[in-house]
Amino acid sequence: MTDTPTGLRIRGAQRHYSQDTAALAGADLDLAPGRTTALLGPSGSGKSTLLRAIAGLERLDGGEIRLGDTIWTGPGQHLAPEKRRVGMVFQDYALFPHLTALANVAFGLKGPDAKAIAQAQLEAAELGHKANAYPHELSGGEQQRVALARALAPSPAIVLLDEPFSGLDRRLRQDLRDRTVDTLRQAGATALLVTHDADEAMAVADALALMDQGRVIQTGAPEEVWLHPKSVTAARLLGDIEVIHAFVKAGAADTPLGQIATPDFKNGCTVYVLVRPQAIRLTPSPDGAFTITRRRSAGTHLAFTIEDGAGQSFTTHTPVPSQLAVGDRVDVALDEAFVTVVGA
Amino acid sequence: MSPAAQGGLLPDRATGLAILAALVCAAPVFAVAWIAVTGETGDYLVHLARTRLPVYLMNSLFVGLIAAGGAGLIGTVLGWLVARAEFPGRSVLSWVLILPLAVPAYVAAYAWLDLSQAGGPLHNATAGLFPTVRGAWGSGLMFALVLYPYVYLLARDTFTGQSADAYHAARTLGAGPVSAFLRTSLPMARPALAAGLALVVMESLADYGTVSYLGAPTLSIGLVRAWSGAGSLVDAARLSLILVAVALLIFGLERAQRSRARSHTASGRHRPAPRFHLPRLQGLAALAACLAPLTLGLVIPLARLGWLALNELPAPGLFAASWHSLTLATISAVLAAGLGLSTAYALRGRTVIATASARAAGLGYAVPGAVAAVGVIAILSGTQALIDPAWERLTGNVFPILLTGGAAALIFAYLSRFAAAAIGPSEAALARVTPALDGAARTLGATRGETVRRVHWPLIAAGITSAGLLVFVEVLKELPATMILRPFNYDTLAIIAHNYASDERLGEAALPSLLIPLVALLPMIFVARYLSRTGSSSGTA
Numbered sequence: 001m002t003d004t005p006t007g008l009r010i011r012g013a014q015r016h017y018s019q020d021t022a023a024l025a026g027a028d029l030d031l032a033p034g035r036t037t038a039l040l041g042p043s044g045s046g047k048s049t050l051l052r053a054i055a056g057l058e059r060l061d062g063g064e065i066r067l068g069d070t071i072w073t074g075p076g077q078h079l080a081p082e083k084r085r086v087g088m089v090f091q092d093y094a095l096f097p098h099l100t101a102l103a104n105v106a107f108g109l110k111g112p113d114a115k116a117i118a119q120a121q122l123e124a125a126e127l128g129h130k131a132n133a134y135p136h137e138l139s140g141g142e143q144q145r146v147a148l149a150r151a152l153a154p155s156p157a158i159v160l161l162d163e164p165f166s167g168l169d170r171r172l173r174q175d176l177r178d179r180t181v182d183t184l185r186q187a188g189a190t191a192l193l194v195t196h197d198a199d200e201a202m203a204v205a206d207a208l209a210l211m212d213q214g215r216v217i218q219t220g221a222p223e224e225v226w227l228h229p230k231s232v233t234a235a236r237l238l239g240d241i242e243v244i245h246a247f248v249k250a251g252a253a254d255t256p257l258g259q260i261a262t263p264d265f266k267n268g269c270t271v272y273v274l275v276r277p278q279a280i281r282l283t284p285s286p287d288g289a290f291t292i293t294r295r296r297s298a299g300t301h302l303a304f305t306i307e308d309g310a311g312q313s314f315t316t317h318t319p320v321p322s323q324l325a326v327g328d329r330v331d332v333a334l335d336e337a338f339v340t341v342v343g344a
Numbered sequence: 345m346s347p348a349a350q351g352g353l354l355p356d357r358a359t360g361l362a363i364l365a366a367l368v369c370a371a372p373v374f375a376v377a378w379i380a381v382t383g384e385t386g387d388y389l390v391h392l393a394r395t396r397l398p399v400y401l402m403n404s405l406f407v408g409l410i411a412a413g414g415a416g417l418i419g420t421v422l423g424w425l426v427a428r429a430e431f432p433g434r435s436v437l438s439w440v441l442i443l444p445l446a447v448p449a450y451v452a453a454y455a456w457l458d459l460s461q462a463g464g465p466l467h468n469a470t471a472g473l474f475p476t477v478r479g480a481w482g483s484g485l486m487f488a489l490v491l492y493p494y495v496y497l498l499a500r501d502t503f504t505g506q507s508a509d510a511y512h513a514a515r516t517l518g519a520g521p522v523s524a525f526l527r528t529s530l531p532m533a534r535p536a537l538a539a540g541l542a543l544v545v546m547e548s549l550a551d552y553g554t555v556s557y558l559g560a561p562t563l564s565i566g567l568v569r570a571w572s573g574a575g576s577l578v579d580a581a582r583l584s585l586i587l588v589a590v591a592l593l594i595f596g597l598e599r600a601q602r603s604r605a606r607s608h609t610a611s612g613r614h615r616p617a618p619r620f621h622l623p624r625l626q627g628l629a630a631l632a633a634c635l636a637p638l639t640l641g642l643v644i645p646l647a648r649l650g651w652l653a654l655n656e657l658p659a660p661g662l663f664a665a666s667w668h669s670l671t672l673a674t675i676s677a678v679l680a681a682g683l684g685l686s687t688a689y690a691l692r693g694r695t696v697i698a699t700a701s702a703r704a705a706g707l708g709y710a711v712p713g714a715v716a717a718v719g720v721i722a723i724l725s726g727t728q729a730l731i732d733p734a735w736e737r738l739t740g741n742v743f744p745i746l747l748t749g750g751a752a753a754l755i756f757a758y759l760s761r762f763a764a765a766a767i768g769p770s771e772a773a774l775a776r777v778t779p780a781l782d783g784a785a786r787t788l789g790a791t792r793g794e795t796v797r798r799v800h801w802p803l804i805a806a807g808i809t810s811a812g813l814l815v816f817v818e819v820l821k822e823l824p825a826t827m828i829l830r831p832f833n834y835d836t837l838a839i840i841a842h843n844y845a846s847d848e849r850l851g852e853a854a855l856p857s858l859l860i861p862l863v864a865l866l867p868m869i870f871v872a873r874y875l876s877r878t879g880s881s882s883g884t885a
Contacts, residue, residue: 055512055516056515057512057515080515086516087516087517094507094513096528096531097532098534107517107527108517150513154517154518
């Protein structure tokens with residue numbers, strides 16, 4: 001689709017809605033050509049604003065957005081949205097209610113082939129038979145696919161997706177998520193997908209960007225970011241995590257769960273030890289240091305809450321099946337692959 | 345749960361009243377159709393078809409087109425400006441722009457012809473360059489100036505409610521700002537604009553005073569002449585049928601163009617578009633654009649008539665006429681609001697009969713006043729013919745002539761024409777009272793009556809009042825039905841204004857002409873402010 005994919009580069013993007021509140025506070029982001037980047041952040045973190053700024057629907061108060069050598073947004077510069085060659089899938093899809101599915105997809109196309117290209121795009125989305133249907137005659141999933149087809153039809157340089165699966169039920173979500181990833185990959189599109197759902201972000205993304213309070217706080221491959229968050233905020237964005245405040249003594253942090261080697265930190269400084277629930281292995285032991293206080297089934301694993309003598313409690317994920325029950329005493333061991341230490 | 349139970353309170357009594365409303369509104373049309381089909385063929389209609397009918401039709405077409413074009417342009421542009429742009433005076437203009445509806449088109453016509461004809465101040469000041477406002481284009485222009493609020497109101501609320509996403513999607517797909525507006529915002533507003541235009545055209549075709557004064561005889565002139573000149577009920581009914589057919593055609597076209605396409609977003613939540621700030625100069629230009637139709641349709645006509653009225657003694661009979669106008673308008677307004685409210689309550693029950701009644705009552709709105717009047721005459725004389733022999737046999741006396749029922753017959757015709765105008769707003773007002781609210785009130789211990797008094801009424805009072813006031817203003821302005829049905833020597837403001845103006849005694853016509861919009865202005869302000877607070881879902885028809 002995209003002829004020669006070019007990367008998008010954002011530097012110091014700033015956007016203030018009022019004196020005190022900044023939607024964007026100097027966000028940096030690079031989009032790798034031909035790959036899908038997921039932008040993950042809590043609501044109000046500025047991710048939608050960044051997306052709309054890339055599309056040119058929102059102006060920046062500072063910073064720069066450029067595609068290859070072309071400046072899209074810069075000091076005193078603002079390329080109109082229609083000149084940017086972005087394809088956008090809106091949260092509510094924003095299908096034109098007065099146009100058929102085919103006319104929606106053909107909207108951004110020019111020339112005699114417009115209809116044929118749009119039809120082909122619909123066929124690719126397995127919606128060829130719905131070409132003459134109006135948006136309200138389509139199901140939620142079909143609307144989403146039309147919206148994606150419409151965004152891709154003009155071969156955009158960048159595809160932007162704003163929470164594209166938020167209005168759909170769980171099963172449909174999974175299916176559409178996979179379809180969307182396939183479609184974007186086949187199109188070789190450079191894509192940015194905004195979501196507040198960590199699982200979704202990791203499922204669709206080649207690269208992950210975490211956003212908080214108007215800044216991009218970490219980027220990288222999904223597994224990498226999940227395993228090695230650079231901050232407590234980044235770690236929490238990607239799912240459950242135990243945060244243990246600890247001192248570094250003799251090259252290791254002393255935690256209730258055991259000693260963690262801290263080669264990157266000096267003795268005497270305080271650190272946060274971040275422990276994914278998967279890291280904690282339980283072994284039954286009559287005089288173990290911990291007692292199981294809660295057992296909850298979560299399908300693929302069991303979530304145990306354990307408590308030590310000092311009243312500190314932690315949550316663990318243990319693969320099913322397990323014979324452990326509430327009241328059992330256990331010993332713990334840590335799988336250090338799921339443990340990260342960051343400065344406090 | 346049964347549908348009636350879902351609907352909540354009072355569905356049974358309300359359904360009875362809804363059926364009554366449907367009968368009142370629809371009976372005259374059906375009577376007209378019956379007379380037209382079964383009556384004997386006279387020479388008059390044949391003669392008319394050979395002579396005047398083509399002129400009536402051509403004039404109707406031109407007047408309708410010019411009115412629609414003018415009102416469409418003014419209404420769409422102003423509606424869009426108020427909805428999407430921020431400029432000085434915007435929030436006040438938002439409702440003030442509705443006020444020209446208080447001015448009857450014929451009143452604007454009296455003033456503008458007087459200003460622009462040979463010897464008039466505009467003619468003199470421009471050395472005759474300013475064209476005289478008359479004929480089909482002059483009439484169309486008058487309608488555009490006072491009826492554009494129908495389009496404006498619907499356009500304003502549609503543009504306000506439109507999700508910005510569609511427009512933004514168009515921008516990301518390569519459309520510039522103007523192109524994106526023309527390809528998404530405007531077509532999405534089309535059903536609303538079409539509905540507004542249909543009302544404008546209907547009102548123009550139903551008019552008698554303007555086209556008669558400015559010399560552009562349309563079908564409704566032919567209709568009034570057939571009755572009051574030739575005295576033929578059958579011919580009047582046949583002409584009525586043509587007019588109703590045209591009306592239904594217009595509403596049919598409006599419905600048809602909606603077809604399967606919809607104007608609102610198919611799914612998801614709306615992202616209401618923020619208004620953009622116009623730079624100072626452009627803001628002043630927007631202000632001027634809004635003030636222009638207000639000045640032409642409201643300020644200039646009232647100022648001119650005010651000036652003329654100051655130089656003339658009040659005409660005799662003005663007080664009686666004012667009293668008649670006020671009582672007729674008040675009684676009709678109260679009754680119409682009652683019927684509208686009942687129909688709205690009945691509709692809550694979601695029964696087939698309630699829906700059918702509401703639609704039948706809505707038919708009345710497509711019926712010009714003159715047609716409603718002919719229908720009422722047909723019904724009354726038909727009833728008379730049925731009762732007379734039996735009554736004479738029973739009592740030996742002659743049954744009193746029903747047509748002399750006078751004011752009651754007039755109110756029947758008014759209700760037939762305008763009750764539908766009260767149903768829409770009532771329905772919209774009551775739609776805010778969800779069954780869950782009823783449930784909440786009842787579970788908290790309120791009786792049915794208390795629920796109506798403490799929950800429903802506070803929520804719907806403004807809507808019902810505004811529906812009644814709308815009917816009040818319409819009845820105050822009404823001319824053709826009043827001309828046909830009024831009892832001998834029973835004048836209203838509209839009648840004496842029309843009679844003096846037709847006799848070229850504009851000085852004496854000025855004060856009654858001025859009184860109509862002045863009396864209508866206050867209720868209109870209430871209606872305009874109500875409609876601007878709630879949006880046009882509570883708007884006309």
